[in-house]
Amino acid sequence: MSTGHMGRRTVLHAAPRTRPANRGRRPLSPGRAARRPPRRRRWYRRPGFWVGLLLVFVLVSLTIGGAIVYAVATVPLPSALDTTPTVVLDTRGREIGELYAEATREDVELDQVPEHTRQAVLAAEDAQFYEHQGVSLPGIVRAAVRNVRSGEVRQGGSTISQQYVKTITGDTDQTAMRKAREAVLAMKLEREVSKDQILEWYLNTIYFGRGAYGIQAAARAYFDKNVGELTPAESALLAGFIPAPSASDPVDNPERASERYGYVIDQLLAQEWIDRGDAADLRARPPEVTKRAKRRSGTAPFFMDMVEQELAERLGTAQAYRGLTVKTTLNLRMQRAAERIYKERFDQLRAELRAQDTDVKVPTGALVSLDPSNGAIRALVGGRRYARDQYNLATGGPDRLGRQPGSTFKPWALAAWIADGKSPESRLPGPATMTFSAEQSGDPTGWEVSNYGSAGYGSVTLREATWKSINTVYAQVALDVGPSAIASLAEDAGIASTLDPNPSIVLGAEEVTPLDLAAAYNTLASGGVAHTPQTISEVRRDGDVIYEPSTDGRRVLDTDVAWTTVDVLRGVIDSGTGTAAQIGRPAAGKTGTTQNAADAWFAGLTPDLTTVTWMGYRDSNEPMPGSPTGGGFPAELWAEYMTEALANTEPHDFPEPTGDLEIVGEVAPAPTTPPEPEPEPEPEPSQPPPEPEPEPEPEPEPSGPDPDAGQQDGPDGDPPEGPPDGDPPGDPPADGPDDQEPNADAAQGVGEARLADSPPDGNPPHDDTA
Known part of the structure; x- marks a missing residue:
């Protein structure tokens, strides 16, 4: 449409439609910005997607891997069981000996194994053996439930087929992949x-302890008979060994053996x-x-037992x-020196004692x-007669039974004192x-402490009290730092047994x-x-390292505390109770003698x-003849x-302590004359242990010179080479008591302490007995 002037057209456009603001919506509050509706996440950005994808990938991988293993693997035969002896070397690669089976493996047919023996093994390890197809999921669940309820591993989930595969392959990796391979092969x-063939192979190869692979070897090792002669009770006992053979041997662990025996009867x-009725009879x-x-002879038999035990614990x-x-960590030259000197010394002591009393x-x-x-x-020398009972006195035997250490425990009170900032x-x-x-001691009946021979001293420094092993001084130190601090420090330093934090801990109770x-x-x-x-330093199979323990240490004492403690202990050897231990090079130490010379x-x-x-004595607190002290025979x-162990090692000194410590009380002048040593009996236990066994006659000592004599040491103090030819340990040496003239002057005690009368000058010599 046009209006007005000719030739000029005006076009009318409709105005754009506008929507009233916020129509149908809640009015925006002031300052409130409009929000866009949230976008939905794309499916590939959701966490659940990737978790599911990962699970699918794992399942597919396991399926493919299992199929490959199944396709290429061959059924392992009993002949593949390698029972070649294990070779044990010292720290420089020299052979110490071999670990080998006590009984030769001998295959038997299934019908030669009594039915009650087969039933005992099946009841103990896989009662559903004839029902599953190699892997038993119900068995795994039952074993897990039983183990959780008992609070310990009482039953494994592996079937007999899986155990057989593991035994033959020797694969001990604790991984899911190993278990998967094992299951596929089973x-x-x-x-x-056939099932019967698998059971026969299993019974001929499974390990029963004592180096016995197979039921026939086990029957010989434990009962000195053939498998066909095993009784139901003997069969049940052997079946109980299978999960942990070494830990179940009745000779070493009767409680564990009895528990496993009862378990098999229950099954x-x-x-x-x-x-x-049968169960009650069994x-x-x-x-x-x-x-x-007797399994070993020659060098380091006790140490070889320890190696065997660690292998069993770490690898099975x-x-x-x-x-x-x-x-291993053993230094063969040092070991031979230890065994030879030990034997010579104890043979000498034996001769001296028997010359006075043939029944001693x-x-x-x-x-x-x-x-x-x-x-x-x-x-390490663990005793005089390995062949008699294989009891390692260095470790306390299978039950780690210890002895009272006497005043050798005082350094932990000294270190606690120094750690507390005191000089x-x-x-x-x-x-x-x-x-x-x-109130002072924490003991309802109080606590009385005496020095050896009732010897009294005047005011002394803690340094001098350490040299002279003065019990009354160390009793005060123990109560000052607290018995708990002493126990905790000693345990951190290396004492594996749990210590009772009572005041007498300082005296070696x-x-x-x-x-x-x-340690x-x-x-x-x-x-x-x-x-x-x-x-053990490392273990190899076919050249590959399969076990290498860590040698990392952990700091438990400040460096200055440690070196200050060592500096004090040097005086024990230089001029205290341990002068017999002087070796012409820097050394520190402490003597210890328990009550009535039961331990030195x-x-x-x-x-x-x-x-x-x-x-x-191994099992007795009976006084030793001649009342030896720690400063006598043990120090010698x-x-x-x-001296022999370090003969080819260049002497060097301990680091000097640099700590700034507080001196409590008066500073003592340096002694004008060096004090002489003295002993220290310890508290007696409440119940006397049994008498020691009579001592057997000494074995003949091997003759011949030490092949390492006169050779120069390598980097670790060993000669460059030389064949091992160690001597077996022998019997004990004469000791010389250490004498000390105590100061007669008594000083005022601490707190409510009551002082006993001090003896006059010229007291009888006193040793380091606590």
């Missing part, structure tokens, strides 16, 4: 071989293979096994005798030597006797093993870094080696061994 085994009853008459025959007992190469019980002893840098056991130059009174109230005490002193020698004692110890260290020696044995 299923293939079940498809290709036989549950499967209705025996009735309640429980009433458990079988007896034969004692283990069945792997210990299967062609491994084990490099001759003490035994132990020696442990550790490397401060890593805790490696360089030498060893601090003075304390050293009267003959001190009585502490119940708590029992420890020589190995534990050596604790080794912590001082390393400047406060604790290392677990090591027996010397614990000493150099920058390169820590060694503990002990003498006494220590000195002779250390």
